[in-house]
Amino acid sequence: MEFSDYIRVLRRSWVLLLVAALVGTGAAGLYAFRQTPLYTSDTTVVLTLNASGSINDALTGQSYIQSVVTTYADVADQPLVLTPVRKTLGLTDTMTNDQLAKEMTITASNTSQLIGISVEDPSPKRAARIADTVAAQLAKSVDDISPAKKGAAPVKLSVSSPAEVAKTPSTPNIPLMLAIGFVGGLALALIITILRNVLDTRIRRPEDAHAVTDRPVLGGIARSSAVRKNPLVVRSDPNGRLAEEFRTLRTNLQFLDVDRSTRTMVISSSTEGEGKTTTAVNLALAMADAGSDVLIIDADLRRPRLADVLRIDGGVGLTDVLIDRVRLDDALQSWGDGHVTVLPAGAIPPNPSELLQSEAMEQLLERLQGRFSTIVLDAPPLLPVSDAAILSHRASGTIMVCAAKHTTKGQLADAVDKVQRVGGRVLGVVLTKLPVTGADASSYVKYEYTPRKPVGRKGAKKSSSLKAREV
The missing domain is CATH 3.30.70.1130 (EIF_2_alpha)
Structure with missing residues (x-):
């Protein structure tokens, strides 16, 4: 740990340090109060x-x-x-x-x-x-x-x-005991804080991800309670912080892989609950805003969420196409302004891994790559099941979604290793649920630059406004 790391740990745990110091001082004061003055x-x-x-x-x-x-x-x-x-x-x-x-x-x-x-x-x-x-x-x-x-x-x-009559007691030495209690409580809390930080292997900052993998951190998404109510932040709040963070992620991806005209990206995570579906949807919307024809596929055939997030009918989808139950064009659904196309998961099959590993899936991806410039696959987590690893072998690359204060370094390392063992390519890591304030605030989400709302001049006449438009 560097000196800055210790400062960050102290900032993160200042409440614990203060409480421990006060408790230590109070305990010492109580002990001194109960002693008989000598x-x-x-x-x-x-x-x-x-x-x-x-x-x-x-x-x-x-x-x-x-x-x-x-x-x-x-x-x-x-x-x-x-x-x-x-x-x-x-x-x-x-x-x-x-x-x-x-x-x-x-x-x-x-x-x-x-x-x-x-x-x-x-x-x-x-x-x-x-x-x-x-x-x-x-x-x-x-x-x-x-x-x-x-x-x-x-x-x-x-x-x-000769002996003199003492005016003040020699013991207990209350100022000394209070100082010992304060320093003792503070020292104990400091030791606990440092040990807890050393033993805590959760990823909190980009530096923690860099310690696990040599793949770049492509972007950071701030923690926001508004995402739970409406995950489509690129549409619901296009000028907000989160929308701009997804656009930054889009830009970083464009410069990361400039030589490939067709990109098939698997969006996955180590475990569930890290925000992979939200990341996949908003990244697809951000790419569509840049003029790309984007197809987003719900490849999580175990717990599909894409249809619910986009508020579309998910009864027919990928599984139906793979087993030739419906035609591809009948399963594809246009969303929004026409630059985004969605292929829901469809019915949940009893054999998701076999379907994703089938020749039909490979042929389907080849057909879709000829029709869309960007394909985003929302895949299951890597560690519980092998579905995402199977897809990563057939895609241009995999984006690892990693939730701050949730994913451990070991989990991220195992997920990256699982992709690489099957010959897949990890494009990079996206950190989600990053704190905006506090000791762990990252530079990815620390700053905000939103448009200023237009304010009319007070007392301006409507006629003058009309004349200005006429000119």
Whole structure:
């Protein structure tokens, strides 16, 4: 994935990222709200020599202090110190030595003369009192356990900085927890988004189709709810976006295969529901508008839809001609202004593949190629059945219709391979149902240039308009 792909993924999933970040922040806030606030008070005890002497004695005493400072620190959370502290503060009935020790953090280093005592308690005042009392009791306990020299302990402990009552709780750190929740939720959503994009093999853009096949993307058709109501957009809205997209497809096909005077094109797709019939009909209408004599054949003998889309009688058609039930001219139906001729599917046969593969079908196509400049065959999907592959072998080429966010790369690759294995030619890919807006909006459907409606001048007189026409 390139950097632009990551940006597109983020744009596509911005709602998920935002919701995840807000949920993470809310969960962290709820967790922080349910925590009991704790206040921290700190005090420091300094170890000094109890008597003065020569410089050598001072240096020896300094080394002695550094050697015992960690030992004295270990005494601070022992019953020797904690039991008297509990009695002094009246905590004998409410707190055990272990519970009191858990509230304390003792720090010391054998390179210094300081012992740090930190107490964390729900009550700020009690935290300060415990810290000061522990410091005082530690000094007293050290005097009791230190080896005396001439009646005095060699080391003296004194409080260098008494504990202060905390004004704000040390935990929970609400701003920090909210930040962690926000970043955590965002990171989790980002990982899910990237993984989902990596595992999603659906074709969304022309670049995805190019990664599957070397055949060109002939055009793109935008997603529109109006197509369901009236698929004939080239006729119903000739100046609209969709009509222009089909005309662009027509132009690309003309330049793709300029050496062939007769074109027999199979319109198929990988699976159903990708818009192949709509594409076939509107492409045929666009070619007819350019002056071509177009024949469109409903070669989907399993689920024919062409007659319903064009609103014609589909009772007699291709199957009847192939079995010599009716004459070809009796089955052909002129549609519109006369440049479009339709051959419906007719009755649904029990053996569609055999009929399409028959010699009668081959002879029929040869006859029709002599009468029409362009033949468009609306064929079944390639992957479920072999009908379209059979037709592709006898046609000038096959156009693969691929619905964005519907067809997977594997399905498109298998469909293209199925055509090529029978000796067919894939002209290219047409992407349908492309999003017009959003991160996946394609350049094929991103822009629109429709004619402006004529607007008369306000206050213009009818007589002046008549005079202008007369001139």
